[in-house]
Amino acid sequence: MKANTLTIKSTDLKLISSILEGNREAFNELYRLYAKDFFLTCLRYAKNKADAEDYLQDAFVTLYKDLKQFDSDKASFRTWANRVVVNVCLQKVRKSSYKVIIEDIQNLVHTPSVNHNNALEQLSLKEMTKLISGLPSGYRTVFNMYVIDGFSHQEIAEYLNITASTSRTQLMKAKKILKKQMSTDESFRAVPQYG
Amino acid sequence: MKAFELYHNMDRNNNIWRDRFDQPRLNHEDWLTPSPDLLSAINHAIDVEHEERKNGFIWWILSSIALILLVLSSSLFFHLHSSHAMENVRQSEIAISTELQPNEDVQITSTGFIPTRQNDDQNIAKNIRPIEQSYTASTLFQIEKEKDEYITQEQTATYNNQTSKGKKNKLSESRNILNRKLEEVNQEGQDDLMTLASRPMISASLIDKLSPNLISLRSAHSPLVQNIALLKPIASTNLAKHSIGMSLGLLSTAYSLSDHYSRDLDPADFSSGRGNLISLGIQYEFAVSSKLSITSAVDYNNIKSISGHNSSINYHVQNEENGVLETHTDLTMATPLGLIETDLLLQRSTANTGDIISSSANVHSEQTLHGIGISIGLLYDLLSFRNNTFFVSSDIRSNVILHHSNQLLDLHSNSDNYSIASGQVIKNQTNLNKQYLQSSIALGWNRRISNSTDLRMKYEYRQGLSKVYDQGDYSSLLSAQGFNIALVSKF
Numbered sequence: 001m002k003a004n005t006l007t008i009k010s011t012d013l014k015l016i017s018s019i020l021e022g023n024r025e026a027f028n029e030l031y032r033l034y035a036k037d038f039f040l041t042c043l044r045y046a047k048n049k050a051d052a053e054d055y056l057q058d059a060f061v062t063l064y065k066d067l068k069q070f071d072s073d074k075a076s077f078r079t080w081a082n083r084v085v086v087n088v089c090l091q092k093v094r095k096s097s098y099k100v101i102i103e104d105i106q107n108l109v110h111t112p113s114v115n116h117n118n119a120l121e122q123l124s125l126k127e128m129t130k131l132i133s134g135l136p137s138g139y140r141t142v143f144n145m146y147v148i149d150g151f152s153h154q155e156i157a158e159y160l161n162i163t164a165s166t167s168r169t170q171l172m173k174a175k176k177i178l179k180k181q182m183s184t185d186e187s188f189r190a191v192p193q194y195g
Numbered sequence: 196m197k198a199f200e201l202y203h204n205m206d207r208n209n210n211i212w213r214d215r216f217d218q219p220r221l222n223h224e225d226w227l228t229p230s231p232d233l234l235s236a237i238n239h240a241i242d243v244e245h246e247e248r249k250n251g252f253i254w255w256i257l258s259s260i261a262l263i264l265l266v267l268s269s270s271l272f273f274h275l276h277s278s279h280a281m282e283n284v285r286q287s288e289i290a291i292s293t294e295l296q297p298n299e300d301v302q303i304t305s306t307g308f309i310p311t312r313q314n315d316d317q318n319i320a321k322n323i324r325p326i327e328q329s330y331t332a333s334t335l336f337q338i339e340k341e342k343d344e345y346i347t348q349e350q351t352a353t354y355n356n357q358t359s360k361g362k363k364n365k366l367s368e369s370r371n372i373l374n375r376k377l378e379e380v381n382q383e384g385q386d387d388l389m390t391l392a393s394r395p396m397i398s399a400s401l402i403d404k405l406s407p408n409l410i411s412l413r414s415a416h417s418p419l420v421q422n423i424a425l426l427k428p429i430a431s432t433n434l435a436k437h438s439i440g441m442s443l444g445l446l447s448t449a450y451s452l453s454d455h456y457s458r459d460l461d462p463a464d465f466s467s468g469r470g471n472l473i474s475l476g477i478q479y480e481f482a483v484s485s486k487l488s489i490t491s492a493v494d495y496n497n498i499k500s501i502s503g504h505n506s507s508i509n510y511h512v513q514n515e516e517n518g519v520l521e522t523h524t525d526l527t528m529a530t531p532l533g534l535i536e537t538d539l540l541l542q543r544s545t546a547n548t549g550d551i552i553s554s555s556a557n558v559h560s561e562q563t564l565h566g567i568g569i570s571i572g573l574l575y576d577l578l579s580f581r582n583n584t585f586f587v588s589s590d591i592r593s594n595v596i597l598h599h600s601n602q603l604l605d606l607h608s609n610s611d612n613y614s615i616a617s618g619q620v621i622k623n624q625t626n627l628n629k630q631y632l633q634s635s636i637a638l639g640w641n642r643r644i645s646n647s648t649d650l651r652m653k654y655e656y657r658q659g660l661s662k663v664y665d666q667g668d669y670s671s672l673l674s675a676q677g678f679n680i681a682l683v684s685k686f
Contacts, residue, residue, distance in 0.1 A: 016622070053230055120212075
């Protein structure tokens with residue numbers, strides 16, 4: 001595993017070096033290597049697949065511009081780049097007029113839900129992504145930032161211009177909604193398809 | 196267990212979510228494939244952005260040139276306007292002399308002199324020294340002005356000829372014009388105004404024209420001469436205020452490393468030699484007095500420097516592929532601007548059969564910085580003689596790094612068993628400050644090569660004020676010293 005990681009790192013560095021020298025094909029190769037990783041991140045934040053692709057496009061353009069700032073001593077390329085992608089997603093979410101949700105809980109009644117016999121651990125990545133996508137956008141953003149991307153409530157508050165306690169409340173509500181989705185009899189597998 | 200029960204353990208569930216989404220390289224997840232057109236859309240967006248940035252830079256350059264041209268053209272306009280007015284003055288001078296008829300005696304009779312000066316009766320003609328026309332014409336009217344004041348205050352003026360009054364009026368008009376244009380007259384290039392002002396001078400050409408008629412300033416000259424001697428030089432107002440020029444700099448550069456950095460690199464026999472800096476720029480000066488100017492310059496500079504060290508490199512035979520006697524190895528190299536990652540291709544001789552060949556190698560790299568420097572400072576003229584001036588100058592420079600790169604040089608293995616065939620930099624320096632400050636002091640020589648053009652040469656020393664590279668305890672400052680030559684146009 002460690003050798004594999006080193007190989008990845010070495011490949012990344014060579015690609016990045018080539019990109020910085022202006023080799024566009026190297027950038028295309030980097031895209032092919034990481035498009036799915038970062039698309040997953042975009043899907044978590046976006047409302048739908050079209051938005052996610054829009055986020056992904058902006059994210060790769062930003063990565064291309066900011067590649068000079070990457071320092072392999074501080075983090076792996078994937079870690080650094082994923083943070084760039086998250087930042088782009090957050091900017092997009094904010095632009096689409098983020099609202100601290102008191103969002104339409106009524107919609108949740110109609111949200112397809114998971115078979116309660118399935119444990120969280122048994123869910124596939126695709127199913128988990130669908131669950132997150134089923135959250136209202138404000139809850140989804142806070143859930144993504146706190147649970148998956150490792151932001152603190154204070155950081156979330158600063159990013160989203162809300163208070164830290166609001167962030168905590170949103171997270172709790174997001175979790176309750178997820179619980180509700182997973183505990184209902186209907187299968188959440190009917191949630192929007194990604195391909 | 197029901198799914199919602201999982202949420203009772205918050206941290207555990209958080210970790211499940213996090214771990215599931217933290218898998219590298221999700222190539223097996225086909226459902227995550229974005230639209231096939233997305234890559235071309237991204238490339239297009241990058242091209243558009245690149246084009247916009249390039250256009251922005253071009254616009255910036257064009258705007259700067261336009262600004263400079265605007266300043267130049269406006270100055271040229273004022274300069275031409277002044278020349279035109281000066282021509283009018285000359286015409287007036289000619290008109291005055293031609294209107295004075297032969298044998299028209301213009302006399303000023305003084306009746307109320309200060310006694311001590313009464314015996315100091317000399318003919319002012321004795322003091323006439325022919326010098327350059329442009330200078331003396333104005334001085335003549337300064338004399339006239341002083342004369343008028345003297346007449347008003349202390350003397351009764353008698354004009355023997357009625358027509359001389361009319362001519363006096365004409366003289367006054369011309370004098371006003373001349374006084375306004377005194378700056379340009381003096382600017383024609385005379386040396387020391389104070390010296391000149393201390394002796395009465397009259398235009399040789401004008402004297403030639405007027406001498407049959409003029410001038411019996413009997414008894415009037417003494418206070419006049421004294422007053423002229425007290426005239427203040429107009430040096431401070433007759434300078435060329437603005438100058439603009441092109442400069443070329445050739446300097447030697449050196450990085451100074453922080454103590455920690457140089458100490459940590461010492462075991463590897465790290466060395467960083469002097470580099471060189473070439474700059475090409477535009478400079479502008481504004482004279483605030485006869486000796487002091489404010490200077491400003493913008494230049495493009497290119498800095499190249501070489502560093503190297505001794506490094507231990509092991510050849511791992513087991514890494515050879517397909518029986519080819521070569522292998523790649525990663526090497527971290529130190530430079531004054533931080534560490535760089537390199538990939539070296541090692542080739543071994545067939546004679547060796549060991550698993551690992553250990554040796555040291557001397558490796559060198561060349562660092563290149565391209566940037567724009569913007570400076571503002573002061574220039575002070577120390578000493579002037581003839582057309583030469585020695586000056587000191589000092590300024591503060593802000594340097595913006597536009598691009599930096601590294602190139603590997605001289606990869607020499609100290610082993611007979613393997614050689615370094617080639618190498619490439621796979622990770623450049625990071626943590627370079629995009630902007631760094633320097634202060635400079637210079638001693639220079641200015642040579643006037645025409646009325647409006649100077650050749651200027653200076654030896655300057657630039658000291659780094661802020662760090663070019665800064666990472667923890669490791670940092671470096673960039674200093675430079677060398678020559679700068681400029682062609683300066685005054686207006």
